[in-house]
Amino acid sequence: MTVRFGYTILYVPDVRETVAFYEAAFGMTLRFVHESSLYAELETGAVTLAFAGEEMAEMNGLAIRPQRRGDPAQAVEIALICDDPQSAWERAVAAGALPLSPPQAKPWNQIVGYVRDLNGCLVELCSDMTKPN
């Protein structure tokens, strides 16, 4: 038996609106959107970042605390590795992301900034730790 990490799925109030935001704010591209507009995947490589309409939670028999911008961020973040975190952060904020913390150098030699997306989800914009600076 093998187990592989395949997806992170955010439950959002509006899938198409969220995809449009991730395209504009983070320059990501759409891989797939279901005709119902209740599910979409971004082109994110080996691990897929996907969005599901909040309706899907109920359909799947789940109960979730929906994320809203006015509420404290949930205890999870999406970390996006950027070749230029500062420019990425500025573009995200220009596209409507909530500016939380501008990119700063961390003691472990990484540049890290934070925004919240259109729904209030925490997004980290960071430099690549696997590459020497």
Added chain:
Amino acid sequence: MSPASSYAELPDGADPRFGIEAVWLSLAGHARTYRVLPDGRCDIILRFCASPGPIKNISVVVTGPTTAHYDVPIQPGIGFTGIRLRPGFFQTVLGFKPVALREKTLVDDAAISACPLLATLCIEADRPEALPDRLIDFVRSRIGQDHAPLPGQTRRILSAFHASSGRLPVQDIAQLHGLSARTVQRIVLDATGLPPKSYARILQFHRAMRLLRDHRLRPSEAALEAGYADQAHMTHALRRFGGLSPARLADVTLVTLRE
């Protein structure tokens, strides 16, 4: 026409753009009672005699939002077809607020007097299968070509109730959206005809039913996951809303959740 009893939802009936959650057709082969659970939704139902030949004497029934279960006696040879409206679409389709029909059902003249256009649903039909299409056309024409989507705020508020399956206190949902509890009260009452607390309790009850019956959780686990204080609290809710006990979940029809 099958002599056996049947209840089926049309696979292509649901159409969220027009506020249509499900379209169903039910034909009774033998006398029985059908238990209707409170689900926070309203249906427009056509009742007819399912005999060969043209369908005459079609009755129209509009069910309002309820907080208690009730049993409907079904006679053999009687067919029902219904369209279930998504929360928030009632007033656009029927022309009056769902709160006016709280804990009530309108039948025939009473329904037509409340919404005269319902009379068009009762004219003779060639065959029973034409009636679901008639309901769909009726709702679509009432919603109009613009699809009249719900106001964003109403949609998000209702979505938060559903996504959390009624587990979040009304005050929390108000805070999530930067609104007062009073405003959430008004939005939910307008859209569903029920106070938000009742609406939440019904959604919670439905999820508990699913966890027990479909996901096969133990009662203690289901109570915890559904957000009840304890198993006794859940048992009380199952009895109150469904007249059911966890040990004997009747073969009731739950709201179908799909697009």
